[in-house]
Amino acid sequence: MLRQPSFIRSWRELSSSRRREAVAGYLFISPWLIGFIVFFAGPILASFFLSFTRWNIVGDPVWVGLDNFRTIFTNDPRFIKAVQVTLTYSIFYLPLEVILGIALALLMNRKVRGIGIFRTLYYMPSVVPQVAAALVWVWMLNARYGAINTLLGQVGVDGPNWLSNPGYVLPSLTMIALWGVGGSAIIYLAGLQNIPDVMYEAATVDGANPWQKLWYITLPLLTPTIFFKLVLGLIGVFQTFTPAYIAAGETGGPLQSGLFYMLYVYNRGFVSMRMGYASALAWILTVFILIITVVVLRSSRYWVHYEADRSRNR
Amino acid sequence: MSEISTYPQESKRRLSLTARQADWIEKILWYAVLISVAALLILPLYWMLATSLKTPRSTFMLPPEWIPSTLEWRNFTQVFEEVPFGRFLLNTLLLVVLNIIGELFAVTLVAYGFARLRFPGRSFLFLVMLSTLMIPYHVTLVPRFILFSKLGWVDTYLPLFVPAFTGSSFLIFLVRQYMMSIPLELDEAAYIDGASRFGVFWRIIVPLSKPALVLVVVFTFVGVWNDFLQPLIYLNDPQKFTVSLGLSFFQGARETNWNLLMAGSLMATIPPLLLFFFAQRQLIGGIAIEGLKG
Numbered sequence: 005m006l007r008q009p010s011f012i013r014s015w016r017e018l019s020s021s022r023r024r025e026a027v028a029g030y031l032f033i034s035p036w037l038i039g040f041i042v043f044f045a046g047p048i049l050a051s052f053f054l055s056f057t058r059w060n061i062v063g064d065p066v067w068v069g070l071d072n073f074r075t076i077f078t079n080d081p082r083f084i085k086a087v088q089v090t091l092t093y094s095i096f097y098l099p100l101e102v103i104l105g106i107a108l109a110l111l112m113n114r115k116v117r118g119i120g121i122f123r124t125l126y127y128m129p130s131v132v133p134q135v136a137a138a139l140v141w142v143w144m145l146n147a148r149y150g151a152i153n154t155l156l157g158q159v160g161v162d163g164p165n166w167l168s169n170p171g172y173v174l175p176s177l178t179m180i181a182l183w184g185v186g187g188s189a190i191i192y193l194a195g196l197q198n199i200p201d202v203m204y205e206a207a208t209v210d211g212a213n214p215w216q217k218l219w220y221i222t223l224p225l226l227t228p229t230i231f232f233k234l235v236l237g238l239i240g241v242f243q244t245f246t247p248a249y250i251a252a253g254e255t256g257g258p259l260q261s262g263l264f265y266m267l268y269v270y271n272r273g274f275v276s277m278r279m280g281y282a283s284a285l286a287w288i289l290t291v292f293i294l295i296i297t298v299v300v301l302r303s304s305r306y307w308v309h310y311e312a313d314r315s316r317n318r
Numbered sequence: 319m320s321e322i323s324t325y326p327q328e329s330k331r332r333l334s335l336t337a338r339q340a341d342w343i344e345k346i347l348w349y350a351v352l353i354s355v356a357a358l359l360i361l362p363l364y365w366m367l368a369t370s371l372k373t374p375r376s377t378f379m380l381p382p383e384w385i386p387s388t389l390e391w392r393n394f395t396q397v398f399e400e401v402p403f404g405r406f407l408l409n410t411l412l413l414v415v416l417n418i419i420g421e422l423f424a425v426t427l428v429a430y431g432f433a434r435l436r437f438p439g440r441s442f443l444f445l446v447m448l449s450t451l452m453i454p455y456h457v458t459l460v461p462r463f464i465l466f467s468k469l470g471w472v473d474t475y476l477p478l479f480v481p482a483f484t485g486s487s488f489l490i491f492l493v494r495q496y497m498m499s500i501p502l503e504l505d506e507a508a509y510i511d512g513a514s515r516f517g518v519f520w521r522i523i524v525p526l527s528k529p530a531l532v533l534v535v536v537f538t539f540v541g542v543w544n545d546f547l548q549p550l551i552y553l554n555d556p557q558k559f560t561v562s563l564g565l566s567f568f569q570g571a572r573e574t575n576w577n578l579l580m581a582g583s584l585m586a587t588i589p590p591l592l593l594f595f596f597a598q599r600q601l602i603g604g605i606a607i608e609g610l611k612g
Contacts, residue, residue: 022436026435026436027437028435028515029431033427033443036428036447039484040446040447040484047457047462050461051460061464114352116345122352131590134562135562135563136587139579139583140363142569143365143366148380149379149380151362186359239452269460270547286456
């Protein structure tokens, strides 16, 4: 509302050629503008309204006030399970993703002959379509005929019933997701290659050993990349759907041990057709993600090191 | 490496030999690490390939065969007989093409608008566009489904490609950043030569943005090829399924024929893999751009 007067004022101030340019500008961006209104802003507003209704898509939505939210927070064991599953998974997956991603990027950054081939091989799994990746892992993790338990058997370990044992469903899904860690490693690699060689040379002159270089140069200078990946990773983890659907199953697997939040939203919305309830669930998740993102953004000044900022202050 | 033998003094030579040996050992150790990590990461792909060539009997054999004793190439044709896999491939390809056309159309226009034209509210709208990147996609999932079902678009391809014609915010951002790096002098020279606004866009900016547009094609291809949730929600008729949806359907259908399912998975993996090999340079460059956003 506040923008409109200033908008009209600035429009009046334009010369006629600038006005023509502005009209052209709006025409050029109109595809996005239409899409934003029809496929984004409109649906978001609609889903906000729907979260206060009960509606199975036929007939009219029935206004129920805060009933959906009350049920979700006080009387929905599957909601609690979905939150538990998603949080547990992210607590294990995200740090592992950062650590293994950086480790892999450090390997990819070795200056040896044939490193291009290794980079390609490491990146390849992240190109495999999610469904195909989940399927091959379901088969790899097959308790009797799978490659994993066969290999474990060869070193005398009796492998578990991965995807049918509730205790092993989340570790399995973590493993599946980590298979594609090469995709993050490429981003860390780009970060590594931005670190000026001078820093390492100076450290060598000062007698630093490789571990000190890693700890005092590489990691601090990589924090902006880590931060960026962490924000994206958080949003991604809460949206995990396909691997859970394929590997754990539509209903979330044994004892719903793989009931990811999105899988639950899908079940409520598209299996039992409870559009209002599913909208409420989606909104809760969105607010939660926004809060987490803000917390991470706020925390960033305590641990993210920006080289450019420092030089500006100098 | 061979200058070692030219060292004159015996003592020096012995010293440098051990240094050289240490160097060698280090190198071999690094290669050992590099190779074992590669083996670990390639194992699932190998397992997919090996299973796709097994007979039903050798698929369920104890202990499993690491190298299939007989190569059952027939699996790859049998997939097409067991399920309409050919249809799945064609359907997915159609969606890929439609989405690429849509994204190229919308992304070039919108990115040019944001990069080159001045209009009131431009920076505000650009900020709005960037903020849509932060809003998780799933909030719109339910209301979009309602919208499309009210339009009668469920079980058609329309929900799966029409939104592409409005451009993805991420791709618009990527191309806009690229267009910003094209010198303004080129536009000005063209205007002096009497080019129209659209002429500048079409003859100068679009051709020069080709590297960024390659990324649009690659990202769209991979995104559509991999998409599972949207086809799952919108498509009911198995004849309309995409490859990803078809594979999961195949898994659930009955007792899983893992050899056939792996043959199908392998065929689903090959197109993005080929694309990755051909566009490797641009792709990694583009991911680096994505990485710099932070």
